[in-house]
Amino acid sequence: MKILITGGAGFVGQALRRALGNAHTLTILDTAPAPADLGPSTRWIEASILDEAALREAFAGQQAVFHLAAALGVRACQEREDIVEQVNVGGMRAVIAAAVATPSVEHLLFTSSSEIYGDGEPGQIFREQDEPAPRSAYARSKIASEELMAAAAASPEGARLSYTVFRLFNAYGPGQRADFVIPAFCRAALQGEAPVVHGDGLQTRTFTFIDDIAAAMVSALDARAPAKAAGSLEVFNLVSEETLTIASLAQLVCLSAGERPRVLHRDHEDPAVGRSKRFEVTRRVADNRKARAALGFRPTTPLSEGVRRTLDSVRAGSGAAEARG
Known part of the structure; x- marks a missing residue:
């Protein structure tokens, strides 16, 4: 099959390329x-999804399109809402238009985010049909993109x-950007430092290994x-079943690194943290039964592994950096 991946250089894109293989x-x-x-079976086009000529070239002859390209990060996106609107929402419009205009394209697949659900109540488990409750510009851009896809699926030309x-839930694994929580905790533990936790550390998350997602x-x-499935849109939670608090995660990382489990708590509004409490989510846990039934989704990688x-990846990266230095 001929497949286009927008944003294929990113963390999810690299994992998807590995999963697709040769x-x-x-x-x-x-x-x-x-x-x-x-x-040899991969062609690379270095361009933005907002470049119409590059988009036409990339789409020509494709059968499936994975649209992963996006401006990332709740805080970064909040600081540049204009860029989020342009890249995430405008980019989705451009991708849909190109897909509909390219006769060979049959599938359009998109990575949204668990951020669209907002904050969960105690004991709440999010399901795909739940009403979105976005708390950030990033989350709103993902909802807008999903709505654009739904409109395309319902249109005569897109049907x-x-x-x-x-909807990805706290994807993690080797190769993830250093400012995400698990790589950041790993780096701190390997340096003999206490991982920094924002607030009380009782925020609950479900982390999902990137290879299981891919x-x-x-x-x-x-x-x-x-x-x-022509003319239909389906939404899937890609989420594991291991739930824990952020403080427990920090302790697990320390123990895995052979260090004494400890945590450094910082207030959300501490300038050194650079993170506002208004974007904090106290609970994010979801149901994956739909993905299990329809996609055969099996989150088989335990959090400990x-x-x-x-x-290991962070350790290897640090060693390589020291060798270069």
Whole structure:
């Protein structure tokens, strides 16, 4: 199958490329330059999704499109809402228009976010049909993108495609950006420092290993084939079943690194933290039964193993940096 991945240089994009392997012909559209180890079955286009000419070139002849390109981060997006609107929402409009205009394209698959659910009540488990309650510009941009997909699926010209939305819950693993929580905790533990936790650390999360997410995304190519799903949009929570507090996560990382478990608590409004309490979520836990039934989703990587593998990756990266220095 000929597959386009927008944002294919990012954390999720790299995992998706690994999961797809050599069984498909890939085109990557990303603003980052091509890596040196690019395989022979992969073409790289270094451009923005807002570049109309590049988008037309990238879409030509494709059968499936994974749209991952986006401005990331709740805080960063809040500081530049104009960029979020332009890249995330404007980018989705451009991608949908290109998909509908390209006769060969059959699937459009999109990575949304668990941020769209907002904060959960004690004991609440989010399901795909729950009403969104966004608390940030980033979350609002993801909801707007999902709504654009729903409108395309309902339109006469877009009804020949299948549309799939993946709501990712705290994806983590080797290669993730250093400012995300698990890599940040790993770096602190490996340096013999206490991981910094915002607030009381009782915020509850469900972390999902990136390779488990990527496997489910690949399986959607068959499960959501247009012959079965043309003109429909389906939303899936890609979430594991291991839930813990952020303070417990910090302790787990320390123990996995061979360090004494400890936590440094910082107030949300501390300038050194750079994180506002108004964006904090106290509970984010979700139901994955729909993805299990429809996509064969199996979050098989235990958090303990995923943390160990992330620690190994951070350790290797630090060693490489020291060697270069």
